[in-house]
Amino acid sequence: MTTAPPRNLLIMRTRRRSRPAAIPVYLGLSVGLLLALIGAAVTGQVPLSLDQILKALITPFETEEGQRLAHVVFWELRLPRALMALLVGAALAMSGAALQGLFGNPLADPGIVGVSSGASLGAVAVIVLQLDTFGLWTLPLGAFVAGAATTALIYVLAVRTPQGDNASLLLIGIAINAIAGAATGYLTYLASTAQLESLLFWAMGSLGSIDWRAVAVIAPIVVLAGWLLRRQATPLDLLALGERQARHAGVDVVRLRRNLVILTALLTAAAVSFTGTIGFVGLVVPHLIRLLMGPGHRHLLPLSALAGGLLLMLADIGARSLDPPSEIPIGILTATLGGPFFLWLIARGRGMGKRA
Amino acid sequence: MNPPSPNTFENAVSAIDVVSVSLTLGGKRVLHDIDLRCEYGRITALIGPNGAGKSSLLSLIAGDEQADTGEVRLAGDRLTDLSIAELAARRAVMPQDSVLRFAYQVEEVVRMGRALRDLPPEQDDTVVTASLHAAEIGHLATRDATTLSGGEQARTTFARVLTQQTPILLLDEPTAALDLRHQERLLKSVGKLAQAGCCVVVVLHDLNLAAAHADHLVLLAEGKIQAQGTPWQVLDAERLGNVYRQPVSVISHPQRDCPIVVTCDTPSDEATPDGITTQDGITRAYR
Numbered sequence: 001m002t003t004a005p006p007r008n009l010l011i012m013r014t015r016r017r018s019r020p021a022a023i024p025v026y027l028g029l030s031v032g033l034l035l036a037l038i039g040a041a042v043t044g045q046v047p048l049s050l051d052q053i054l055k056a057l058i059t060p061f062e063t064e065e066g067q068r069l070a071h072v073v074f075w076e077l078r079l080p081r082a083l084m085a086l087l088v089g090a091a092l093a094m095s096g097a098a099l100q101g102l103f104g105n106p107l108a109d110p111g112i113v114g115v116s117s118g119a120s121l122g123a124v125a126v127i128v129l130q131l132d133t134f135g136l137w138t139l140p141l142g143a144f145v146a147g148a149a150t151t152a153l154i155y156v157l158a159v160r161t162p163q164g165d166n167a168s169l170l171l172i173g174i175a176i177n178a179i180a181g182a183a184t185g186y187l188t189y190l191a192s193t194a195q196l197e198s199l200l201f202w203a204m205g206s207l208g209s210i211d212w213r214a215v216a217v218i219a220p221i222v223v224l225a226g227w228l229l230r231r232q233a234t235p236l237d238l239l240a241l242g243e244r245q246a247r248h249a250g251v252d253v254v255r256l257r258r259n260l261v262i263l264t265a266l267l268t269a270a271a272v273s274f275t276g277t278i279g280f281v282g283l284v285v286p287h288l289i290r291l292l293m294g295p296g297h298r299h300l301l302p303l304s305a306l307a308g309g310l311l312l313m314l315a316d317i318g319a320r321s322l323d324p325p326s327e328i329p330i331g332i333l334t335a336t337l338g339g340p341f342f343l344w345l346i347a348r349g350r351g352m353g354k355r356a
Numbered sequence: 357m358n359p360p361s362p363n364t365f366e367n368a369v370s371a372i373d374v375v376s377v378s379l380t381l382g383g384k385r386v387l388h389d390i391d392l393r394c395e396y397g398r399i400t401a402l403i404g405p406n407g408a409g410k411s412s413l414l415s416l417i418a419g420d421e422q423a424d425t426g427e428v429r430l431a432g433d434r435l436t437d438l439s440i441a442e443l444a445a446r447r448a449v450m451p452q453d454s455v456l457r458f459a460y461q462v463e464e465v466v467r468m469g470r471a472l473r474d475l476p477p478e479q480d481d482t483v484v485t486a487s488l489h490a491a492e493i494g495h496l497a498t499r500d501a502t503t504l505s506g507g508e509q510a511r512t513t514f515a516r517v518l519t520q521q522t523p524i525l526l527l528d529e530p531t532a533a534l535d536l537r538h539q540e541r542l543l544k545s546v547g548k549l550a551q552a553g554c555c556v557v558v559v560l561h562d563l564n565l566a567a568a569h570a571d572h573l574v575l576l577a578e579g580k581i582q583a584q585g586t587p588w589q590v591l592d593a594e595r596l597g598n599v600y601r602q603p604v605s606v607i608s609h610p611q612r613d614c615p616i617v618v619t620c621d622t623p624s625d626e627a628t629p630d631g632i633t634t635q636d637g638i639t640r641a642y643r
Binding site: 019101104105106234235237238239240241242244245247248249250251252290294295296 | 420440458459469471473520
């Protein structure tokens with residue numbers, strides 16, 4: 001076999017074209033987010049015109065007569081809700097991308113380290129045991145704390161196994177998830193009919209009860225944890241070589257694993273604490289971005305955040321407008337879209353695994 | 357030839373210093389009281405039959421395993437005192453099998469070698485291109501690295517190890533998946549690194565490759581060093597016959613100044629009955 005240097009050089013020069021340039025993708029997703037934001041503002045039971053929204057935007061603190069309803073609907077209902085969709089979608093998609101990288105498994109999602117089942121248990125416990133220590137904040141707080149605590153338990157147990165590796169984390173995660181599921185089931189069994197309604201609502205996910213306070217609590221967590229997660233991009237890339245080879249190249253695998261578990265637990269717990277469980281965003285979005293941009297985490301993490309936010313904003317518009325005046329739980333919508341999409345990915349041949 | 361006594365060169369700092377190291381893996385003692393020095397500017401080849409402890413010794417030096425007794429020093433510092441980042445700055449490791457869990461491109465994989473090194477980033481492109489060229493995978497730069505053949509994978513891993521730019525290279529059977537040309541190419545580029553002052557330790561199964569390319573051979577069997585020295589000193593027909601339990605002849609290379617080991621018939625082959633059980637517990641039928 002001979003490889004003439006000129007041919008080599010030619011290929012070296014053209015190699016950068018093989019992956020799409022990142023900037024247009026960032027721009028495209030940003031424009032998409034802006035359009036989705038406008039879409040979220042104009043759709044709903046009270047029709048708003050672009051003109052009304054513009055007026056509300058220009059004068060956030062004063063309202064002229066006749067503009068009052070539009071003002072309240074935009075500022076108090078639709079904008080915080082759309083922003084929450086953006087934050088939750090971004091948090092879930094980023095967590096999914098990071099955990100898939102950590103486990104080297106494209107099927108990993110934020111549920112794998114127990115946040116979702118723990119948060120469900122916390123929420124169900126608050127509802128069924130009628131806790132109201134912190135008033136309206138009891139439910140999200142209970143979900144957040146239980147989600148984070150479940151992850152911490154899984155991590156501590158996994159570290160104490162003889163291997164202390166990713167496989168232990170995965171196996172103990174499965175066991176603890178099952179236990180949390182059983183406890184949730186037991187509490188559900190005890191619940192009254194009225195409580196069951198709330199439970200169902202939480203289990204299917206909804207952005208219906210979002211206000212500015214919720215956004216104000218979640219936004220700093222998502223931004224900070226997301227920024228810290230993005231800083232792990234290079235070690236996450238190297239982890240694709242396997243734990244041992246990553247360590248040879250300078251990755252402190254134990255520390256990386258701890259950081260990733262903490263950050264993704266934080267992101268996911270924050271995301272689901274106010275909105276309930278919303279599935280498939282964390283699973284599907286990173287796949288799409290990998291198909292488009294390759295597996296490098298430098299772009300995968302931020303682009304997953306943008307695309308996850310966009311997807312959830314669109315899903316929420318759908319949830320609000322498909323069956324007016326009632327709202328379809330958003331978790332049902334994401335699962336309806338995500339399931340078939342995932343099947344399509346699998347049908348693409350090796351789409352699921354290494355290619356994706 | 358006896359290993360140089362550690363006391364002889366107490367002042368000189370060797371690249372790798374293995375001092376009376378024993379290692380137990382899975383309840384089995386795989387290395388017994390090993391003393392070994394590997395110097396800069398040399399290729400040291402670890403040779404020996406299957407299960408001799410070659411790869412165990414290499415992963416011990418790499419820092420993957422903890423010795424039961426004794427210690428390993430890299431450039432004078434105890435392995436256990438070095439951080440993961442400091443280790444990555446001193447030694448690069450080419451494993452026997454390479455894993456890749458997502459569809460990174462060949463060039464992206466090669467780049468990973470120096471991603472966490474504190475090397476000047478403006479040299480990244482030059483070094484990556486040179487490494488791709490050295491491993492003859494320039495034409496594969498944009499290929500999905502999960503779709504490569506075994507030999508292409510090994511060359512990609514080799515290129516990645518090169519980009520790490522460490523003074524110590526630990527290679528575990530780097531040529532196992534390669535064809536003749538690429539075996540030669542790989543060991544030649546390793547030789548250039550040694551000439552430039554690197555310390556290279558390489559596990560080789562092929563005695564003739566070891567004889568042709570290594571400066572120093574270390575013959576291991578049953579977890580002990582049986583002999584070490586130059587190829588001519590170590591590759592002795594009688595010694596190899598005993599260690600490998602296979603009669604060999606050692607002849608001279610027609611062009612290079614190095615020995616060649618060829619296998620010979622076992623004197624008792626004709627007398628061997630059908631289905632004997634060898635010492636490995638493997639039953640073979642001779643017909």
